[in-house]
Amino acid sequence: LAGLPATDIDPGERHGVVSPQSPAYVIYTSGSTGTPKGVVMTVGALANLIAWHTATIGSTPGTSVAQFTAISFDVSAQEILETLGTGKRLVVPDTDVRRDPTRFVQWLD
Secondary structure: OOOOOOOOOOHHHOOOOOOOOOEEEEEEEOOOOOOOEEEEEEHHHHHHHHHHHHHHHOOOOOOEEEOOOOOOOOHHHHHHHHHHHOOOEEEOOOHHHHHOHHHHHHHHO
C-alpha cells in the first residue's frame, strides 16, 4: 500500500466493473467448524444489510452507535461498515467495560 497514491481509485485503475456480486470485503472466520476460512461479503449483500438496518433501526447521521462485538468476530465488520456508511458515529468501549454489564450500562448512559 505504501507505493500507492493516497487518493481514491480512478475508474481506469479498476480491474473490472463493481457490481452487486463484487466482493465488499473478505473476513476470516472459523464459524462452527473450528477451521479458519475466508468468507466473502458481496457489495449487494452489504448494501441490503445496511438498507435493512437503516429501515428497521432508524436514526440520523451523527447518531452514536456502540461497536460492541469484538473486532475478531465477523459481525464487527458489518457493525462498523453500517455505522460509518450511514453517517453515524461509531463509539467503541474498551474491553473491560464491554465485559462488565454494570459498567457497560453506565458507559451507554
